[in-house]
Amino acid sequence: MPHLFIRFSTLSQEAGGDFKGILDVLVQNGEEEPGEGCVEAAALGDFVAAQAPWASDPANVTALVPAAEVLALTCAVPGRTATQLRRAAPYAAEEFITEDIEAMHVACGDLARGEPVRCLVTPRARMGRWLACLATADIEPGLVTADAAALPGGPETVTVLFEGDHALVRGGDQVADVDVENLSAAVAGARAALGEVERPTLRLLNGRMSESDALAAGFEPEDVQTPPAAVPVLRVLAESIAQESASPINLAQGDFAVKRRVGGAWAHWRPAAALAGIALAFVLALTTAEGVWASYKANALREEVRALYREVFATDRVPGNPARAMRSRLGQAPVDTPGFHRLLGELGVALQAGGRHELRSVTFSERNGLVAEIMVADYDTVEQLQKALAQRGLLAEVGSSEQQEGRVRANLRIAPSG
DSSP states (O other), rough: OOEEEESSOEEEEESSOOEEEEEEEEEETTTSEEEEEEEEEGHHHHHHHOOGGGGGGGGGEEEOOOGGGGEEEEOOOOOOOOOOOOOOOOHHHHHSSSSOOOGGEEEEOOOOSSOOOEEEEEEHHHHHHHHHHHHHHTTTOSEEEEEGGGGGOOTTEEEEEEEETTEEEEEEEEEEEGGGHHHHHHHHHHHHHHOOSSEEEEEESSSSOOOHHHHHHTOGGEEEEEOOSSSOOOHHHHHHHHOOOOOOOOOOOOOSSSOOOOOHHHHHHHHHHHHHHHHHHHHHOSOOHHHHHHHHHHHHHHHHHHHHHHHHHHOOOOSSSSSHHHHHTTSSSSOEEESSSHHHHHHHHHHHHTOOEOOOOOOOETEEEEEEEEEEEEEHHHHHHHHHHHHEEEEEEEEEEEETTEEEEEEEEEEOOO
């Protein structure tokens, strides 16, 4: 079956609504050699009409978005059914992000009662902009996911795909897009995400790591695979998806789920429907009922949260602020200690607030927590970092520290306080 892969890198939207940016495209058409290249966002419609007219079917289109703009996390979510788990997931994910959860789109992986839930999180506005760009070419992707999530891999493999001065990294549920200078720390984090694997494999595509960096990240030299031939990035990702080497989470869920499938009589009515949609949007833009509509949506959302609270926690008594109460009870979910993702996320927030920094290495174990080697401006910054983590309920112990290259190198062990 033919398939169109589109990969976003940078994308902006001008005041007039036009999109600017370069998209990587790859067309698989039967037994023919895949055609690939780049196309301006504004010319995507012409490209699709000429090279992939069958892309009007969402099943034939995959969109890959930058991993740097998507957060991958795993969290404990209470609930008995898949519906309950999906509705409660945003509240469980809220502790990992700093933005307003209502402004974020949370997509879930497989849902099972009592099992951790894998999620991808990205701003709703950004998700809408990606889909709106594709809609200018009259296409709607059946699969939307982070590019790094499409890397080939397995439960015992960390995969790195080099691309210029940065690299895509995937290990277990963790994905990242990092500068090459920070690659060793990212690979160490991906190695920790594999869990207790005795001899994991590090697969390097289109580039190499030094033996010392690989050892620091937890890989023996004989466990490092480096295929000799360079392969185009999008072709690697496309083949991984086509061969089901990756099982990425689909961001096209909830409000962004596929709402139509083109075919049959609908194809003839589509132009008229598009004009009707434009006319309706114009009329709505001229109305003065925006405030009433917003109030209605807020009330509906409030009632939905109250209903979810009753359903999940099996009670008829709902507090005045059910969303806050639900977040409080989620914080008491049966999780013994914060895991790798939580500790690394808290460290990242604290480092960003402390100014210029360098994360040199990260290791994690259930017994010792997260151990990180960092470079910061001075000893005061180390103390500020400890205080910031303490305010978030974490203990940061300094194992060693010394001045080096005009800055301070410190080893921190981060674990739950008390």
